[in-house]
Amino acid sequence: MKAAVLHGYGEELVIEEIDVPRPRGEEVLIRVRGAGVCHSDLHLMDGEFGDELPATFPLVLGHEVSGVVEEAGEAASLHVSPGDEVLVYSFYCMGEDRYSVKGLHQICGLRTPAGVVMFNGGFAEYMLVPSYRYLVRVNGIGDLESAAILADAGLTAYRAVKKAAKYLDPDEPILIVGLGGTGLFGLAAARLLLPNPVVAVDINPRKVEQAAEIVEIREGIDHLIDGSSTDPRREVLTLLDGSSPKAVIDFVGLEKTIEDYLPLVAPEGVYVLVGLGSRYGPRIPSHHMIINEVTLTTVLYGSLPDLHELASLGLKGLIPYWRMTEKVGLEEINEAFRRLREGRAMKRQIVVP
Numbered sequence: 001m002k003a004a005v006l007h008g009y010g011e012e013l014v015i016e017e018i019d020v021p022r023p024r025g026e027e028v029l030i031r032v033r034g035a036g037v038c039h040s041d042l043h044l045m046d047g048e049f050g051d052e053l054p055a056t057f058p059l060v061l062g063h064e065v066s067g068v069v070e071e072a073g074e075a076a077s078l079h080v081s082p083g084d085e086v087l088v089y090s091f092y093c094m095g096e097d098r099y100s101v102k103g104l105h106q107i108c109g110l111r112t113p114a115g116v117v118m119f120n121g122g123f124a125e126y127m128l129v130p131s132y133r134y135l136v137r138v139n140g141i142g143d144l145e146s147a148a149i150l151a152d153a154g155l156t157a158y159r160a161v162k163k164a165a166k167y168l169d170p171d172e173p174i175l176i177v178g179l180g181g182t183g184l185f186g187l188a189a190a191r192l193l194l195p196n197p198v199v200a201v202d203i204n205p206r207k208v209e210q211a212a213e214i215v216e217i218r219e220g221i222d223h224l225i226d227g228s229s230t231d232p233r234r235e236v237l238t239l240l241d242g243s244s245p246k247a248v249i250d251f252v253g254l255e256k257t258i259e260d261y262l263p264l265v266a267p268e269g270v271y272v273l274v275g276l277g278s279r280y281g282p283r284i285p286s287h288h289m290i291i292n293e294v295t296l297t298t299v300l301y302g303s304l305p306d307l308h309e310l311a312s313l314g315l316k317g318l319i320p321y322w323r324m325t326e327k328v329g330l331e332e333i334n335e336a337f338r339r340l341r342e343g344r345a346m347k348r349q350i351v352v353p
């Protein structure tokens with residue numbers, strides 16, 4: 001089969017022929033239908049995860065994957081059947097601990113995410129998943145290729161909105177920072193899950209326009225801000241009649257976004273940091289946080305139960321995920337990563353091998 005293989009940090013992916021694995025025991029072989037191109041892959045390729053999640057090479061990347069069950073190992077065949085349409089929950093956990101038994105595999109002590117550490121991911125025609133437990137069935141979902149977005153960008157955004165929601169009364173505004181693939185999904189998830197007024201900002205005016213076309217914006221309640229042409233912080237406060245957002249979800253995570261938007265959070269509010277844009281700390285406005293009892297929290301991917309919930313919403317067509325993706329061939333994958341790195345990717349790019 002064809003696969004995009006990474007042979008070392010700092011290198012491009014190489015399209016090459018590798019053997020199709022055979023599933024045994026609980027393993028399942030899927031025919032990949034979609035695999036999302038993610039910013040985390042860039043951090044991985046640049047060697048930034050080396051200390052915490054060291055990769056073993058050669059490695060097939062791709063941790064946002066949808067596909068069709070091709071063959072199930074003998075212990076998996078009671079649970080999935082060939083032809084089942086599935087999403088892959090990519091944070092495999094190689095053992096049980098107090099987090100994995102709650103479905104929080106993404107923070108379990110033995111996490112070995114697909115396409116990141118040692119298990120091959122989805123930038124290939126086939127992918128071997130170590131257990132049927134990591135598959136969420138979505139038979140009949142429609143656009144299965146685009147549905148890959150639900151398995152990472154969508155899941156992360158969904159968890160971020162759910163975390164922010166715990167801090168919100170129904171009338172309190174929420175601010176979304178960044179309208180790339182994950183932020184756009186976050187905007188849609190906020191509109192689906194919350195009655196709250198939503199304000200969203202991006203410094204790329206085309207991404208702001210695109211968001212207005214994809215997500216239903218309620219006139220006089222929700223607002224999109226083109227941060228390139230205005231002082232976005234002042235614009236947020238003006239549009240909210242001087243009140244501050246109670247929750248901010250930062251899908252960018254650069255020093256600048258944290259320093260700009262954390263001081264905007266209202267008393268008892270929350271700043272949810274999602275984007276891995278900043279490796280080491282920005283200056284944290286601790287005075288503002290302490291005198292207002294503001295919480296800073298983070299989101300990594302999502303839990304297995306989160307993915308089951310989101311898949312169910314996706315199956316019902318409640319979040320227009322199929323409008324948030326653009327599809328690219330496996331041969332184009334290095335160009336797709338260049339577009340992402342340079343900020344030229346308008347939507348979530350999904351590799352269709």
Ligand SMILES: [Zn+2]
Pocket residue numbers: 038039040041063064152153
């Ligand atoms: Zn990712």
